[in-house]
Amino acid sequence: MKTIKEITDRIEYTYDAMIDLDKQGNHKEANKLSIKIDVLEWVIEQKWVNKLT
8 A cells, every 4th residue: 555655746746747748738638637636636535534434
């Protein structure tokens, strides 16, 4: 199982890649990464809420 640090590092790396792709004009690929980040955030939030309830 990955640590929180490993997960957040991966999200930060993906976010940085998204920004770079967007700056290069590759908006389609940047959007794909944006969606992945949104999904990751949602999953993490759901797991957090489930642990609290």
